[in-house]
Amino acid sequence: MSSTRILILGVLLDGPLHGYEVRRRLELMGTHHWANLAYGSIYHGLGKMADEGLLDRVEEGKGGKTVYGLTDIGRAEFMRGLLGHWWEIKPIVDPFQVALTFMDRLSQAELTSAMEARAAQLRFSVEMVTRAMGGKQAYGAPPHIDECLRLNILQLRAQLTWVEEAVGRVRKGELP
Template sequence: MSSTRVLILGCLLDQPRNGYQVRRQLEVMGAEQWANVAFGSIYHGLGKMAEEGLLEVVESGKGGKTLYEITEAGRLEFRRLLLQNWYDVKPIVDPFQVALTFMDRLTKQEILDSLHGRIRQLKMSIEALESAFGVKQRYGAPRHVDENLRLTTDMLAAQLAWAEKAVIRVEADELP
């Protein structure tokens, strides 16, 4: 939850918001593409952080919406987590790597078909992300949010390069 926690706290730095407003701000930034945020967890996170004293409820019940404001403790926690995330290098968990572990259980043709399918999907994903550069700013996202798209694009490009080389190795019976 630490990524979601940083995102929620960050959305509340400048003004109080309700859960829907936090979600909208994250959508404008494109967080669903690079942060793996389950939007349902926003509401749970808001309540939990209010219990922890990181947020305070400034308005409750108006139209069924609760308005949250970040506390000084929340600002300190945001800054701590933000800096920690700049320094922490953690593995990216990808189900593909689990599947790759057992590639020897597939036929050569299944591996090749799967790799070609993955290559097509990677190319489409890269193209979609590249077409989104600069678009989020029209909806109020800061310009630097595009760096998340660039980083994601570069990671997908690395996977694409690996997959294209893997096809050659499978065809040459070097894999698995």
């Protein structure tokens, strides 16, 4: 089961919604930080899953608006897919690894300036997310949402650690 589907099914758990509302709930959850879900994909997913019986077209709308609700099959499939995501370690798709793979094709000057820029951006991101966490606490969001941010910060710091260490070695000529 694709992440797209899990996300759509997940926001429908608490009641039927139409496409636009699904998109907004996902945005509230901050999915754009760690997923790449285009609007069009939501409508496609809703339609497809309705055809497959995971969803019901609860209310065919005046003006094209359609409200979708979970069926029992859909609820079961969500659980199956969710457990799958917990148990399987799937490779994280990281576009930066692509950059890294070809670092030897850049000049030392290009490399060090890109790396420094990257370090700065990462430090900025860490600070932003840290603040977001403080903010949400007060805002009444469930505590497990903070875990997403906490994990995010750890990952960003891991990247930062790498860049800071690597830029030093590039300067010394040990890399690439």
